[in-house]
Amino acid sequence: MSYLRTKSIDALIASAEGEHRLRKTLGPWSLTALGIGAVIGSGIFILTGTAAAGESLSFQSILHAPVLDLLLHGSNALSTSGRPAAGPGIALSFLVTAIVCGFAGLCYAELASMIPVAGSAYTYAYATLGEIFAWIIGWDLILEYAVSNMAVAVGFSAHFNEALAGLTGLRLPPQLSGPIFESGRYTGNWFNLPALLILMALSWLLVRGVKESAGANSVMVVIKIAAILVFIFGAAGSIRPENWHPFLPNGYGGMVTGAAIVFFSYIGFDSVSTAAEECRHPQRDLPIGIIASLVVCATLYIAVALVLTGIASYKTLNNAAPVLTALKQLGYNHLTLWVGVGAIGGMLSSLLVYQYGQARVWFAMSRDGLLPKMFSRVHPRHQTPHVSTWIAGLAVGIPAGVWDIGTFADLSNIGTLFAFIVVSAGVLVLRAKQPERPRGFRVPLSPFLPALSIVCCLVLMMGLPLETWVRFAVWLVIGLGIYFAFSRHHSGLAGATQR
DSSP states (O other): OGGGOOOOHHHHHHHTTSSSOOOOOBOHHHHHHHHHHHHSSHIIIIIHHHHHHOOOOOOOSGGGSBHHHHHHHGGGGGGOOSSOOOGGGHHHHHHHHHHHHHHHHHHHHHHHHHOOOTTTHHHHHHHHTOHHHHHHHHHHHHHHHHHHHHHHHHHHHHHHHHHHHHHHSOOOOHHHHSOSEETTEEOSOOOOHHHHHHHHHHHHHHHHOHHHHHHHHHHHHHHHHHHHHHHHHHHGGGOOGGGGSSSSTTHHHHHHHHHHHHHHHHTTTTHHHHTGGGBSSHHHHHHHHHHHHHHHHHHHHHHHHHHHHHHSOGGGOOSSOHHHHHHHHHTOHHHHHHHHHHHHHHHHHHHHHHHHHHHHHHHHHHHTTSSOGGGGOOOTTTOSOHHHHHHHHHHHHHHHTTBOGGGTHHHHHHHHHHHHHHHHHHHHHHHHHOTTSOOSSOOTTTTHHHHHHHHHHHHHHHTSBHHHHHHHHHHHHHHHHHIIIIIHHHOTTTTOOOO
């Protein structure tokens, strides 16, 4: 059963010091900024409103019903007219999701401190569960990072157009700034050009070097946090408590569904672990970066959700830029401009970190032989995986120019939740198989917390539509076809068994 062969932790660490070596330049602040840069972006400026307002889709097909509703209510779930609104209770949805992500974050911190190698959950699965599971999770991470950035790129284009209109009075024509297809319908637009161009510009920056990229990300994170604080304190005076009633218009079911939707907003803290190989002191700094970024982001998300649903009825927030729209309705044009610029900076940092993480996963899989060798080529001067970076930019930029934001979010959610399950299971496996191996960080209350992380992720996965599960299954089937046709035979462990 060669597809269950594992790669030892020592072998993984040794491969990181070989020919395909990356430059070690990152410290705890850079890692925390990477986490914040990835997590806070499209979610805080877009999905906050979508999840609070619910979706006005008419679920005529079983494919659009949340799986959990189907399991609990059978055919009665099909009578639902869209996803239930979380209302002001979206703040609780953010809190619940932060707790679930916190469980997974602790598991990431333990494995990252043990295996300071690029690849994140892919690498951890290779060391614990076997090659086929590593391939599945690597293929899954490609999906997670790619579709996450597609959604953020679409959101960036919308905010860029708003900021351009506010600054100059000019606006790009929809034919060059809107999706070709929206909700499955042809729009008549030609291509969402800003989405592609920004991804190409960030790919160039990432090829130049991780130190330069991290520095640019830190600047954008400062701008982003400043914009969020301006919104929170600037708009707090216009909160009307009646907007918070009812706080949970659809009960706790709406809150849980909201948590499944806004889970997309927290995607990114795991990208800190993809920087393990470029970290100066990974055993100490990686846990700090993962946990600190989660705490900061959760606090900001909850604060923004409370203010946003306090200044506007949650029923009016189902649009592509709910924060900007709510401020415009209040006549806060000065805040609108500042928050718009901050939103653009925030999305830029998200795009940068996601593209960074995606290229590192491709790089790690290629170095192990599971993807073609060209993906693990390192730039002779900058010591970055330049081929992976450019291809990742095109692979994300072109679809982002074609489809709308709603096409991507759920597919990224299910991929990330699956990755969290694998990482949590990896902690349990290594605790059983290698209890004596040094750990720079240990998950408290193990095996209870890793097991709880698995259960919570499964519950959130059940809150996603069956349609998303079908798409995810198709993606995995395609991936398994590639594995058995190519990756299994070109693996660096081909012909050997490490059990």
